[in-house]
Amino acid sequence: MLQKIAIVGGTHGNEMSGIQLVSNWLRHGVPSSFNDLDITCLFANTKAMEANVRFLEEDLNRQFTPQKLAATPSCLEARLAHELNEKLGPKGNSDFDLVIDIHNTTSSMGATLIILEADEFHVQLARYVKHHMPEANVLVEDEKPTQEHPYLCTLGNRGLMIEVGAQPQGLLRADVYALTEKMAVVILAFIQQYNQNNVPALPPCDAFRFIENILYPRDEAGHRLAMIHPNLQDQDFSELKSGMPVFTHFDGSQENWQGDTVFPHFINEAAYHKLHVAFATATKTQL
Numbered sequence: 001m002l003q004k005i006a007i008v009g010g011t012h013g014n015e016m017s018g019i020q021l022v023s024n025w026l027r028h029g030v031p032s033s034f035n036d037l038d039i040t041c042l043f044a045n046t047k048a049m050e051a052n053v054r055f056l057e058e059d060l061n062r063q064f065t066p067q068k069l070a071a072t073p074s075c076l077e078a079r080l081a082h083e084l085n086e087k088l089g090p091k092g093n094s095d096f097d098l099v100i101d102i103h104n105t106t107s108s109m110g111a112t113l114i115i116l117e118a119d120e121f122h123v124q125l126a127r128y129v130k131h132h133m134p135e136a137n138v139l140v141e142d143e144k145p146t147q148e149h150p151y152l153c154t155l156g157n158r159g160l161m162i163e164v165g166a167q168p169q170g171l172l173r174a175d176v177y178a179l180t181e182k183m184a185v186v187i188l189a190f191i192q193q194y195n196q197n198n199v200p201a202l203p204p205c206d207a208f209r210f211i212e213n214i215l216y217p218r219d220e221a222g223h224r225l226a227m228i229h230p231n232l233q234d235q236d237f238s239e240l241k242s243g244m245p246v247f248t249h250f251d252g253s254q255e256n257w258q259g260d261t262v263f264p265h266f267i268n269e270a271a272y273h274k275l276h277v278a279f280a281t282a283t284k285t286q287l
């Protein structure tokens with residue numbers, strides 16, 4: 001039974017689809033068909049939202065490790081994380097049964113449900129979302145225990161993220177908004193069915209499991225040597241096989257993928273640009 005649910009926008013202050021959805025649901029209420037659920041809508045980083053930036057000092061969505069929550073906060077977002085831990089946590093022992101954190105990406109990831117574990121609840125959820133939203137992707141980031149993730153959504157007893165793209169930072173696209181709203185509504189409908197012990201038995205669905213981040217090639221002085229190859233750009237969750245191009249070097253040469261077949265995502269995500277992350281890889285799996 002999931003009693004208390006939080007829906008969060010503005011964890012990143014320039015991701016407008018989640019901010020707008022939470023804003024609309026704060027003003028008009030969540031759709032009335034969900035009135036039986038105890039839903040709290042809130043903004044996470046209003047100062048970053050006012051400035052229309054991802055964060056002011058540090059990425060808020062990297063502040064929620066047990067270590068950081070136990071340490072004395074050293075920046076605005078760390079202080080905010082401690083406040084949110086009181087409001088939505090405490091992490092590991094929360095009043096909230098589920099925290100849904102809404103993001104968008106500049107990568108062409110479509111509507112992506114990010115889950116942090118593949119237990120029975122999340123498998124049922126993934127199948128339900130894929131059933132009602134075949135265009136959605138499911139991304140599993142269970143490379144470490146849920147509690148060790150630095151994400152805001154880990155404050156709840158369960159946490160997940162909605163990640164939709166492509167949408168530039170700081171503005172709202174109607175197509176991305178519609179996918180965001182649809183996925184949020186499908187997740188809430190699932191929770192109703194789950195609470196009524198009424199989740200239909202659904203067949204296994206495709207999903208992607210995170211492997212690692214791939215960095216841009218750089219020289220010894222740290223200067224970047226390449227860009228995402230045009231053939232890879234916007235191909236999120238498509239198959240990348242050995243020999244297919246990944247980088248266009250500024251000297252005109254082409255760098256190809258080597259190794260196992262993977263499924264890239266977060267390709268050319270703007271927020272990861274200065275971290276030198278070119279894309280993330282995943283394997284294809286079934287849940």
Ligand SMILES: [Zn+2]
Pocket residue numbers: 011012015102103104
């Ligand atoms: Zn985000």
